[in-house]
Amino acid sequence: MLRVRLALVVAISLCFVFVLGLTLYWGSHKIALYSSRSQAAYEAFDRYQQLYREAYRYFKQRMDLLLVDQQGTVADVEMSRQRLHDAIERLRKAAATGLDSANDIEAWQNRQSELDSIARLSASLEAGMHRFDEVDRLRHEGRREAALLLLSEVLEEDIDRTFDPLIDSAISRERERALVARERLMGLVGLSRWISVSTALISVVFSLAAGAMLFRSIRRPIEALMRGTDEIAAGNLLYRIAIDSRDEFGYLAKHFNQMAQELEIQRRKLGEAHAALEHKVAERTLELNRLNGELQRLDHARRQFFADISHELRTPITVIRGEAEVTLRGRNKEAEEYKESLQRILDLSLQLGKLVNDLLFLARAETAHLQFEWEMLDFVELVVNAAEDIRVLAQDKSIEVTLNVADTPVWVRGDKQRLRQVVFILGDNAVRYSDAGSRIRIDLEADGAEAVLRVNDRGIGIPAHDLELIFDRYYRSTNARRSSDDGTGLGLPVAKAIVTAHGGRISAHSSEGHGTTFAVTLPQLTLNESDTDVGADVDVCQDYARESAA
The missing domain is CATH 3.30.565.10 (Histidine kinase-like ATPase, C-terminal domain)
Incomplete structure (x- = not known):
């Protein structure tokens, strides 16, 4: 069956992809490992070179101080001593970090060997510093010949016979490690390239062969299905596809013919549904008309609302005007009568102002102002x-x-x-x-x-x-x-x-x-x-305080 053939082709293709992916993963992992080792070796090489330079700078400054008797270089000597200690500490920290992260025996052994070498270098430098201090002590005691003799021993034994071989050995070891890692890296790159190219070529050949075989087996059924779809798309729902095979194409042709039959039935039902839809549209139209009436009712309520507000405002205004007119028309009234009229006008004005201020406050509250x-x-x-x-x-x-x-x-x-x-x-x-x-x-x-x-x-x-x-x-x-x-x-x-x-x-x-x-x-x-200075805004309602009772 077609699905079996397709599944077989896909499975073999996935195998090729899996092998290729596994190879690339393994190669990239190894490349990263050797690249990291090479980088670590070069960095260690640089640190040893730095240690070498700092050591000889320190030795030279001590010799200048002892031989030339330059007092101004004491601070430089102490600074050089500190830089030398810093260089040794950087070497020790780098080696200890590499020891913690080592993931195989070879890397662990290399880091352990480097730690031992650093320990010997540190001991050698400490011994040399101590003996330089002894030479300096002899010089201060006035024993110059003994100081020069001890200085000669320091140069010959501590530097030439002990420190130089140790630092040269360490630099050579790191250089050798970098070269080995590089050679392995290049070999691994070549192997990965050969495996990738071989797998890709085999995949291409297999894909071409499988594609040609599948194309020959599906071309005629697909052409028959395409003719059937053209006929049905043109409206000929009575057309039937003639494929008698028992594979997926035969199954598809059978159901395609059933679909054409169902489409014919659905076309008849569609006419019936169209009539029902028109009936529903008429019902929805009536519903929209009802909702429109509801909106008109709400609009009427809105107009009534504004009419009520107008009435609330008009009543106190009318009374104020009436009080004023009656007061003005009267002749020879007592001052108490004028006072009572003015008091009533004042009370109504306050009531009217309170109503307007409440409306203004609520309007501003709704607009966030x-x-x-x-x-x-x-x-x-x-x-x-x-x-x-x-x-x-x-x-x-x-x-x-x-x-x-x-x-x-x-x-x-x-x-x-x-x-x-x-x-x-x-x-x-x-x-x-x-x-x-x-x-x-x-x-x-x-x-x-x-x-x-x-x-x-x-x-x-x-x-x-x-x-x-x-x-x-x-x-x-x-x-x-x-x-x-x-x-x-x-x-x-x-x-x-x-x-x-x-x-x-x-x-x-x-x-x-x-x-x-x-x-x-x-x-x-x-x-x-408790910071009381929390800021102040200008209150737009300054004249509206404590007046809004319910």
């Missing part, structure tokens, strides 16, 4: 001061206001006037919708990384179906409208906008007839954030 005077403030102090204002409001109804705050400061970052406005809005609502003689409780506590303010009253409460809507603009619960008709429905939306801008949240829990609890949660500052 709010600006605040940010500072680090004690929330406890702010709540205590605001509670005094709430007590003044509660006096007329003999309502008791109790305060329970933390004993220590609770630091938050915010706008002092705006946060005080939030507390005042909640307190004013509590006073307005509480019965005379009841009690209002204000609690402030630090809960972990947050400051939580709760204002609890025992007033009329909020119906459950209104709780999710009380923070919407102009919305007032049903019992609130029955209890008081002077609210605008903007206080709680303003409070929510301020709290949200401070990174906090506000929520309400209530039971109708049993009171309401509002909770305000703000992020609390830690002690390491």
